[in-house]
Amino acid sequence: MSGDPLEHQKPGSSNEITPARRHRARRGEGEQLREDILEAAERLLIETGDKNAVSIRAVARTVGVTPPSIYLHFTDKNELLFQACQVHWKRFDAHIRNATKGIDDPVERIAACGRAYIEFGLANPEHYRILFMSKPDEQPSHTDVQQLLLDSGFTRLFQAISEAVERDQIVGDPGLIVFHCWSVVHGLTSLLISHPDLPWPDREVLTKHLLETSMRGLAPDRSSPDHQ
Amino acid sequence: MSGDPLEHQKPGSSNEITPARRHRARRGEGEQLREDILEAAERLLIETGDKNAVSIRAVARTVGVTPPSIYLHFTDKNELLFQACQVHWKRFDAHIRNATKGIDDPVERIAACGRAYIEFGLANPEHYRILFMSKPDEQPSHTDVQQLLLDSGFTRLFQAISEAVERDQIVGDPGLIVFHCWSVVHGLTSLLISHPDLPWPDREVLTKHLLETSMRGLAPDRSSPDHQ
DNA sequence: TGTACATCAGTGAACGCGCGTTCACTGATGTAC
DNA sequence: TGTACATCAGTGAACGCGCGTTCACTGATGTAC
Numbered sequence: 001m002s003g004d005p006l007e008h009q010k011p012g013s014s015n016e017i018t019p020a021r022r023h024r025a026r027r028g029e030g031e032q033l034r035e036d037i038l039e040a041a042e043r044l045l046i047e048t049g050d051k052n053a054v055s056i057r058a059v060a061r062t063v064g065v066t067p068p069s070i071y072l073h074f075t076d077k078n079e080l081l082f083q084a085c086q087v088h089w090k091r092f093d094a095h096i097r098n099a100t101k102g103i104d105d106p107v108e109r110i111a112a113c114g115r116a117y118i119e120f121g122l123a124n125p126e127h128y129r130i131l132f133m134s135k136p137d138e139q140p141s142h143t144d145v146q147q148l149l150l151d152s153g154f155t156r157l158f159q160a161i162s163e164a165v166e167r168d169q170i171v172g173d174p175g176l177i178v179f180h181c182w183s184v185v186h187g188l189t190s191l192l193i194s195h196p197d198l199p200w201p202d203r204e205v206l207t208k209h210l211l212e213t214s215m216r217g218l219a220p221d222r223s224s225p226d227h228q
Numbered sequence: 229m230s231g232d233p234l235e236h237q238k239p240g241s242s243n244e245i246t247p248a249r250r251h252r253a254r255r256g257e258g259e260q261l262r263e264d265i266l267e268a269a270e271r272l273l274i275e276t277g278d279k280n281a282v283s284i285r286a287v288a289r290t291v292g293v294t295p296p297s298i299y300l301h302f303t304d305k306n307e308l309l310f311q312a313c314q315v316h317w318k319r320f321d322a323h324i325r326n327a328t329k330g331i332d333d334p335v336e337r338i339a340a341c342g343r344a345y346i347e348f349g350l351a352n353p354e355h356y357r358i359l360f361m362s363k364p365d366e367q368p369s370h371t372d373v374q375q376l377l378l379d380s381g382f383t384r385l386f387q388a389i390s391e392a393v394e395r396d397q398i399v400g401d402p403g404l405i406v407f408h409c410w411s412v413v414h415g416l417t418s419l420l421i422s423h424p425d426l427p428w429p430d431r432e433v434l435t436k437h438l439l440e441t442s443m444r445g446l447a448p449d450r451s452s453p454d455h456q
Numbered sequence: 457t458g459t460a461c462a463t464c465a466g467t468g469a470a471c472g473c474g475c476g477t478t479c480a481c482t483g484a485t486g487t488a489c
Numbered sequence: 490t491g492t493a494c495a496t497c498a499g500t501g502a503a504c505g506c507g508c509g510t511t512c513a514c515t516g517a518t519g520t521a522c
Contacts, residue, residue: 024464024465024466024516024517025464025465025466026464026465026517026518026519027463027464027465027517027518027519028464028519029465030464030465030466033465033466050363055507055508055509056508056509056510057507057508057509058507058508065466065467066466066467066468067508067509067510068466068467068468068510068511068512069465069466069467071509071510071511072465072466076509076510077509077510129363132419132422132423133361133418133422134422135278135357135422136422136423136424136425146423146425146426149423149426150426172437172441173429175429176429176433176434176437177437179416179419179428179429179434180434180437180438180441182415182419183412183415183416183419183438184411184412184415185415186415186418186419187410187411187412187413187414187415187416187418188407188411188415190361190414190415190418191360191407191410191411191414194360194361194362194363194364195360195364195374195377196364197364197374198374198377198378200407201401201403201404201407205404206404206407206408209400209404209405209408210408210411213400213408213442213445213446214441214442214445215445216444216445217441217442217443217444217445217446218441218445252483252484252498252499253497253498253499254484254485254486254497254498255484255485255486255496255497255498256485256486256497257498258497258498258499261498261499283474283475283476284475284476284477285474285475285476286474286475293499293500294499294500294501295475295476295477296477296478296479296499296500296501297498297499297500299477299478300498300499304476304477305476305477458522459521459522460520460521460522461519461520461521461522462518462519462520462521463517463518463519463520464516464517464518464519465515465516465517465518466514466515466516466517467513467514467515467516468512468513468514468515469511469512469513469514470510470511470512471509471510471511471512472508472509472510473507473508473509474506474507474508475505475506475507475508476504476505476506477503477504477505478502478503478504479501479502479503479504480500480501480502480503481499481500481501481502482498482499482500482501483497483498483499483500484496484497484498484499485495485496485497485498486494486495486496486497487493487494487495487496488492488493488494488495489491489492489493489494
């Protein structure tokens with residue numbers, strides 16, 4: 001608050017995150033701040049684990065800049081949050097792509113997709129909360145979020161399912177099954193995030209059970225005459 | 229804000245909910261306010277659909293009383309919210325008990341449980357959010373919430389599953405299966421609540437598919453020699 | 457090489473808001489004598 | 490039946506907080522002449 005750049009950080013202020021010591025950007029390098037703001041939003045999210053902690057003022061504090069500076073790069077708070085979300089979507093998508101890469105068997109690919117999904121969600125619970133558990137009206141720019149959702153791992157999953165159906169490895173309408181599968185993995189992920197202290201069975205064992213049993217339910221009836 | 233009791237409600241104040249015209253309780257009838265406060269919290273939750281709208285001040289406004297009056301009956305905001313939650317738990321439990329009452333076949337009871345669960349969640353999305361989708365540290369009195377959870381429909385589900393396993397209608401560890409089943413119904417419910425505008429398949433069809441396929445996955449292997 | 461000037465990258469102070477909570481109080485109502 | 494008094498059911502004003510956003514500004518830096 002004092003103009004003296006050498007003054008130390010005020011001690012109080014509870015939730016304070018290491019404040020940056022910032023030098024004014026040189027001319028033409030103003031865009032650097034934009035990156036720093038997004039990175040700060042990310043840090044706040046992870047370190048406090050609280051979406052409400054990501055306020056304009058807190059982000060500014062973290063970057064080491066005054067609140068009005070944020071408005072040089074984002075029109076308002078919603079836009080800032082949305083931009084921050086986009087970063088996560090890309091990571092989420094990349095993680096799933098990575099986990100399914102090179103798997104030819106579509107059923108195995110579906111399972112790998114599920115495992116990667118749960119893994120990523122539990123590793124980044126706050127991000128997961130924002131992406132999948134927020135209220136519709138807290139999701140900035142409704143349609144954009146939908147687009148992101150449908151563009152990413154969802155599509156990859158849908159393709160694997162369609163392929164598995166074509167090969168008669170599973171039966172049913174892919175348009176139904178994709179929402180079914182999503183429900184299953186989302187259910188486990190989000191319950192573990194919201195109620196971590198319940199007497200859960202071993203996480204690995206439960207995940208395995210969930211995925212295997214689900215695929216079993218989707219498999220063709222082995223006792224039916226046209227099988228085998 | 230004016231002391232004149234005949235003054236009309238101020239027009240502005242955006243989210244205002246019909247304010248009560250309250251008469252001071254007679255001596256010995258002070259407990260009535262407690263009920264009214266809980267009811268007001270309920271109304272705010274439902275009518276605004278926003279948990280943050282349930283502030284001490286908003287509740288007081290709705291009841292038609294000043295904020296300090298709340299403290300005559302609840303020690304702080306957390307306690308108020310928790311008490312309000314308890315009301316919902318009872319309803320949730322009653323709904324499930326009602327839906328499964330008189331069903332002898334345990335597998336059918338499990339499915340009925342699932343249907344009732346999804347039904348109740350979607351009919352009371354804000355309550356569902358609080359009960360099952362809040363952050364652990366926003367759940368007032370951690371252990372109490374856990375207790376409520378385990379006391380209610382969860383136990384009913386567990387019993388049905390154990391019974392089905394004993395009768396060889398489904399296979400596996402009931403302690404695993406109960407979390408599996410919960411994940412499945414919670415997944416669908418919470419996704420529909422968080423992302424209502426996605427291109428969802430017909431809700432009835434999807435629910436049916438989800439429940440039937442899940443039970444199918446849990447059923448004994450029909451091609452195995454010790455069956456039939 | 458020197459200087460006026462435009463532009464860029466921010467700052468500092470303030471706005472009005474709603475929040476949870478505390479404090480000293482008030483006024484109606486029932487009760488003891 | 491009358492009156493002093495304790496108690497109950499609240500009120501009114503204030504505390505300090507953090508928030509999003511706006512506004513007029515400043516000072517360093519590059520550029521045109």
